[in-house]
Amino acid sequence: MTALLTRLLGRLPVGFLQLTHNRARFAAALAGVAFANVLVFVQLGLAGSMYESVATPYRLFQPNLLLVSAIDTETLADTVTQPRQRMFQASVHPDVTAGTAIFLGSTSWLSTAASSSKIQFVGLDPQATAFVSSDLAASLASLALQDTALVDLRTRFVDMSSFKKAQPETPLTFEIGNRQLSAIGVTSIGGGFGGDGVFIVSDQTFYQLFPRRSSANPSHILLKLKPDADARRVAAELTQLLPPGTVSIRPILQAMADEQSYQMTKRPTGLIFAFGVGIGVIVGIVIAYQVLNSDVSDHIREYATFKAMGYPNAFFIGIIMEEAVILAAVGFWPGLLLSELFYQTLAHLTNIPIFMTAERAVAVFFGTIAACGISGLMAIRKLAAADPADLF
DSSP states (O other): OHHHHHHHHSSOOHHHHHHHHSHHHHHHHHHHHHHHHHHHHHHHHHHHHHHHHHHHHHTTBOSOEEEEESSSOOSTTOOOOOOTHHHHHHTTSTTEEEEEEEEEEEEEEEEETTEEEEEEEEEEOTTOGGGBOHHHHHHHGGGGSTTEEEEETTOTTSOOGGGTTOOSSSOEEEEETTEEEEEEEEEOOOOOSSOSEEEEEEHHHHHHHSTTOOTTSOSEEEEEEOTTOOHHHHHHHHHHHSOTTSEEEEEHHHHHHHHHHHHHHTSHHHHHHHHHHHHHHHHHHHHHHHHHHHHHHHTHHHHHHHHHTTOOHHHHHHHHHHHHHHHHHHHHHHHHHHHHHHHHHHHHHHOOOOOOOHHHHHHHHHHHHHHHHHHHHHHHHHHHHSOHHHHO
């Protein structure tokens, strides 16, 4: 390793030799950097999981226009309803070819005496296959039979293995919301921060599960446009057409992006994750600073000798920054491995979509180098400003 670094640096790797001279302290320093990385990865992973959980329900639908109530509706799961007549009013636009209503509601599922899950129900017209993703379209028509459902195999806190073979020919009966339903198919959606699973039912079955809800007041409305229509232009024109201040009209992908931004920047959960990332960075900077500052203090006489011999400050900065980069580059990997283990364990226990991404790993790697570099610059200040005679 010494020979390789000598070739790369064009000089003896003084920083590497100083770090590895005391192997116990070097190991402790690497453990500290790895710990800081784990803190950052955990917070970023949870934030990414929430980001992905927000997007999952939107992906059930084709990218059309989404009409939601303009009153206190920041997320897709908000239950503020709107009049169904908005769909018919919007249908007069020449670029709107069809519309359908979406009904959302949640209830608890007591699957066993000791197990309870919060289930998000999505009620749809079984004939609205053009409005849903291709994976869901094939099964949607089978929901025309009353009291049938597509159940989520990734529902948390419930053993869903018995539902894997559910088919229209071999339905599996279960009870939820004081009503008996038949599982005639499965999906793989998964829970998020707002629920433990998503079940798809017909709009007629939805009314039976939620008797206080009416077909006249859906949760949201989807509009299908002509293939060559500009969704943003149509949304702006419909906003002018419909009663002002009653609905918010956006392409569904924009609505998804807006909710992701809302969850990450305005809700306490997103701000907590950001605060946690900041704490992890500060911990990493402090740990690296303590190690590098101790190294400077331990070798202050050697540095003074070099300075008296005429070595410039850039030489000392190079040594300390060499140590900082080595700490970051080596300490990153155990932190990455521990974080990946944490992700896999949490995903297995909770079914939330938490996983490592290459972009996140690269960002944290360079962030670790930057944090250790800041620590190195802080540690070198005393040495760079001092007179050689003052250092002896």
